Amino acid sequence: MRVGIAGLGTVGRGVVKILETHRDMIAERAGRPIEVVAVSARSRTIDRGISLDPYRWHDNCLDLADAEDIDLVIELIGGSDGIAKELVERAIENGKSVVTANKAMIAHHGVALAERAEAQGVGLKFEAAVAGGIPIIKSVAEGLCANRCEEVYGILNGTCNYILTEMEKTGRDFESVLADAQRLGYAEADPSFDVDGIDTAHKIAILASICFGTRLNFDAVTVSGIRRIAPVDIRYARELGYVIKLLGSATMENGMLDQRVAACMVDRGYSLATVDDAYNAIVFRGDFVEDSFYEGRGAGEGPTASSVVADLIDIARGNITPAFGTPANRLKEVPVAPQDALEASFYVRFYVHDEPGVLASISESLRDEEISIESLIQHGDPEDEQIYVVLTTHETCERRLLRALDKLKGLKSLVEPPLYLRIVSIREDDD
Amino acid sequence: MRVGIAGLGTVGRGVVKILETHRDMIAERAGRPIEVVAVSARSRTIDRGISLDPYRWHDNCLDLADAEDIDLVIELIGGSDGIAKELVERAIENGKSVVTANKAMIAHHGVALAERAEAQGVGLKFEAAVAGGIPIIKSVAEGLCANRCEEVYGILNGTCNYILTEMEKTGRDFESVLADAQRLGYAEADPSFDVDGIDTAHKIAILASICFGTRLNFDAVTVSGIRRIAPVDIRYARELGYVIKLLGSATMENGMLDQRVAACMVDRGYSLATVDDAYNAIVFRGDFVEDSFYEGRGAGEGPTASSVVADLIDIARGNITPAFGTPANRLKEVPVAPQDALEASFYVRFYVHDEPGVLASISESLRDEEISIESLIQHGDPEDEQIYVVLTTHETCERRLLRALDKLKGLKSLVEPPLYLRIVSIREDDD
Numbered sequence: 001m002r003v004g005i006a007g008l009g010t011v012g013r014g015v016v017k018i019l020e021t022h023r024d025m026i027a028e029r030a031g032r033p034i035e036v037v038a039v040s041a042r043s044r045t046i047d048r049g050i051s052l053d054p055y056r057w058h059d060n061c062l063d064l065a066d067a068e069d070i071d072l073v074i075e076l077i078g079g080s081d082g083i084a085k086e087l088v089e090r091a092i093e094n095g096k097s098v099v100t101a102n103k104a105m106i107a108h109h110g111v112a113l114a115e116r117a118e119a120q121g122v123g124l125k126f127e128a129a130v131a132g133g134i135p136i137i138k139s140v141a142e143g144l145c146a147n148r149c150e151e152v153y154g155i156l157n158g159t160c161n162y163i164l165t166e167m168e169k170t171g172r173d174f175e176s177v178l179a180d181a182q183r184l185g186y187a188e189a190d191p192s193f194d195v196d197g198i199d200t201a202h203k204i205a206i207l208a209s210i211c212f213g214t215r216l217n218f219d220a221v222t223v224s225g226i227r228r229i230a231p232v233d234i235r236y237a238r239e240l241g242y243v244i245k246l247l248g249s250a251t252m253e254n255g256m257l258d259q260r261v262a263a264c265m266v267d268r269g270y271s272l273a274t275v276d277d278a279y280n281a282i283v284f285r286g287d288f289v290e291d292s293f294y295e296g297r298g299a300g301e302g303p304t305a306s307s308v309v310a311d312l313i314d315i316a317r318g319n320i321t322p323a324f325g326t327p328a329n330r331l332k333e334v335p336v337a338p339q340d341a342l343e344a345s346f347y348v349r350f351y352v353h354d355e356p357g358v359l360a361s362i363s364e365s366l367r368d369e370e371i372s373i374e375s376l377i378q379h380g381d382p383e384d385e386q387i388y389v390v391l392t393t394h395e396t397c398e399r400r401l402l403r404a405l406d407k408l409k410g411l412k413s414l415v416e417p418p419l420y421l422r423i424v425s426i427r428e429d430d431d
Numbered sequence: 432m433r434v435g436i437a438g439l440g441t442v443g444r445g446v447v448k449i450l451e452t453h454r455d456m457i458a459e460r461a462g463r464p465i466e467v468v469a470v471s472a473r474s475r476t477i478d479r480g481i482s483l484d485p486y487r488w489h490d491n492c493l494d495l496a497d498a499e500d501i502d503l504v505i506e507l508i509g510g511s512d513g514i515a516k517e518l519v520e521r522a523i524e525n526g527k528s529v530v531t532a533n534k535a536m537i538a539h540h541g542v543a544l545a546e547r548a549e550a551q552g553v554g555l556k557f558e559a560a561v562a563g564g565i566p567i568i569k570s571v572a573e574g575l576c577a578n579r580c581e582e583v584y585g586i587l588n589g590t591c592n593y594i595l596t597e598m599e600k601t602g603r604d605f606e607s608v609l610a611d612a613q614r615l616g617y618a619e620a621d622p623s624f625d626v627d628g629i630d631t632a633h634k635i636a637i638l639a640s641i642c643f644g645t646r647l648n649f650d651a652v653t654v655s656g657i658r659r660i661a662p663v664d665i666r667y668a669r670e671l672g673y674v675i676k677l678l679g680s681a682t683m684e685n686g687m688l689d690q691r692v693a694a695c696m697v698d699r700g701y702s703l704a705t706v707d708d709a710y711n712a713i714v715f716r717g718d719f720v721e722d723s724f725y726e727g728r729g730a731g732e733g734p735t736a737s738s739v740v741a742d743l744i745d746i747a748r749g750n751i752t753p754a755f756g757t758p759a760n761r762l763k764e765v766p767v768a769p770q771d772a773l774e775a776s777f778y779v780r781f782y783v784h785d786e787p788g789v790l791a792s793i794s795e796s797l798r799d800e801e802i803s804i805e806s807l808i809q810h811g812d813p814e815d816e817q818i819y820v821v822l823t824t825h826e827t828c829e830r831r832l833l834r835a836l837d838k839l840k841g842l843k844s845l846v847e848p849p850l851y852l853r854i855v856s857i858r859e860d861d862d
Contacts, residue, residue, distance in 0.1 A: 143566025
């Protein structure tokens with residue numbers, strides 16, 4: 001199988017390395033050799049630590065889609081639209097299979113691309129687009145496909161998990177940990193894509209489509225990030241037996257799909273709580289298999305390239321499953337669940353002026369919405385004029401909580417709007 | 432795709448239920464309907480909670496291999512030889528694909544069966560044979576196949592893990608927890624297969640063959656079980672920051688394959704340590720992907736049937752990867768690593784008469800083999816005549832430890848032979 005690679009950043013370099021290092025093993029496993037014929041990238045001369053001499057060079061990556069001696073195009077340019085999408089479309093039209101790590105493109109155009117690929121009878125695979133080195137797309141689309149999925153969720157962004165882990169370890173605040181992460185290259189100069197949850201939203205939208213057999217609906221993901229998480233939340237989380245993680249999650253209830261990205265309080269006894277630093281992890285709950293859990297590197301040259309090359313081997317073997325598990329033109333349109341209908345327990349943190357009656361106002365407001373408080377913590381120095389009041393609720397509907405908080409808006413004692421986070425616990429039957 | 436099912440125990444029942452419950456979803460995902468045509472089992476009349484009316488009945492399961500209206504045979508009879516093997520061989524000879532959950536048969540005859548299946552161009556799949564609901568065979572044979580595997584290990588027997596978890600929770604001894612497990616149906620009347628590690632050995636031998644591309648070599652697995660684990664070991668494990676788990680493990684070093692089943696001390700901070708009760712978990716370490724971790728139900732009707740049906744859907748889709756990832760006739764014969772060459776830290780527990788000089792004898796013997804002691808615990812009431820001396824070593828070679836213990840054999844103070852367990856820690860770079 002003759003392949004062309006567009007994009008020679010971290011992942012592209014890794015793909016070249018694996019194909020060189022494991023040439024014979026891969027030929028054996030794939031049933032035929034996999035050979036890089038040509039490459040294309042922005043600069044030919046930059047030092048990448050690998051030799052490009054064995055490969056034909058194209059200044060224009062679209063040439064890879066047209067070249068007659070190429071069977072498959074690996075798209076590693078990135079970006080949801082533009083040249084990456086053009087390349088993939090053209091390759092498919094020319095009857096070539098495509099492997100990509102481009103989550104933004106798949107989240108926005110994946111179904112349309114899969115329809116074209118399926119009409120053309122070529123493969124479109126993107127294992128590396130979600131959770132780097134964890135073969136989660138293969139696991140849910142193939143290994144767990146006998147189940148009706150009830151819920152899929154996980155830690156899908158290494159940058160956020162790294163920042164939260166550092167905040168937890170050091171007690172430092174978001175801004176300062178982010179600045180360090182940027183210096184170390186763990187976070188982008190413009191970190192918004194990661195820390196505001198958009199990257200996680202791309203990934204959970206892709207997983208949801210595969211798990212539920214629904215048309216990918218990125219716009220319907222409710223997204224928030226980790227900017228508002230403060231050291232005080234990390235401290236209270238520890239006191240209450242939780243760890244704060246940014247989770248992407250998707251559930252199907254009453255035929256309605258709920259997709260969201262939000263920082264959550266995860267029970268310390270739960271496997272997810274032990275997933276630190278740049279690791280990713282996913283929980284899949286199916287009606288027959290019950291819970292299953294996957295953890296591994298979420299990014300990086302080796303892990304991501306490992307997934308790209310696994311896709312190549314799959315296609316070389318002739319395993320061309322529909323990209324989303326279900327044929328793209330059979331993916332169902334389903335209604336979107338109301339954003340505030342979630343049933344859960346919540347952590348709520350108030351920052352208030354320490355005045356008489358504040359606690360009474362808060363507890364009345366919750367009582368009026370029939371929200372019962374599970375625990376309430378108010379530490380603080382009598383000298384402090386502003387204090388934190390933190391509480392956890394029993395299970396309630398998010399709508400009720402929002403109404404209760406809304407009523408408190410007028411409360412003069414509030415220094416800033418309250419922060420609330422969903423609590424994720426182990427189910428009783430999971431032991 | 433028309434299938435025949437041989438064996439209608441727990442798993443067979445689950446397969447029928449899934450195929451009935453998810454008929455339409457499966458047809459969509461598989462690209463064609465999957466239909467049970469005929470079944471065979473020991474008794475036709477036993478109440479299984481499902482109706483067999485829609486399916487043709489055969490008293491002789493071999494008829495399924497001969498029936499012209501059957502494309503694929505599901506073998507759920509069990510046993511490494513006998514009728515199960517005969518059925519599978521005959522189905523393959525007749526050009527039918529086979530799906531089985533029979534780990535004993537695959538561990539003993541898997542390569543020969545795979546060679547026949549590959550020569551015939553039919554599928555042979557056994558996802559359910561290892562770790563019930565976790566699609567670990569697909570993950571290692573396909574999702575991680577771009578890697579040279581360095582190590583694969585895990586908790587592969589639910590009965591042992593349940594017993595060890597109960598011992599940990601309750602402080603009771605092995606015999607009494609086993610008796611309860613037998614009463615509750617979690618352990619067989621003859622528990623040897625599980626508690627002596629043979630079942631785990633079947634599974635790790637299968638995984639090793641796939642992960643390393645080597646000819647399956649069950650006879651080369653060094654096997655021990657959990658009978659000698661005592662409440663005192665559980666207590667010391669806790670004190671030292673470990674949990675005792677029965678691990679199957681396989682590593683390749685210097686071109687030699689090491690496969691073993693043994694109870695180990697697992698660091699409490701490690702994901703594996705949190706895997707309790709009947710759950711299974713596997714760690715795969717590859718040269719590019721680094722560590723990845725999989726956890727889920729190891730057995731039970733739903734999870735195991737989920738894996739069987741996933742195999743069916745794979746074959747219906749035309750995904751017929753070689754059973755062991757590499758074509759069976761290309762699997763390599765590799766030398767077996769010496770049993771005692773393992774480099775590790777160890778936990779050693781001595782039960783001795785509390786006499787002067789015992790500690791000196793033990794420490795001299797270790798010193799003579801250049802084994803350095805990391806920690807030593809000797810609690811005990813001065814009234815007790817027999818006491819436990821427990822120590823952990825720094826990394827050493829198992830051979831040295833065995834020599835040191837051998838020298839102590841003559842020591843009159845020893846009440847029973849010492850017990851030693853390998854310590855499994857998180858690697859530094861795994862954080």
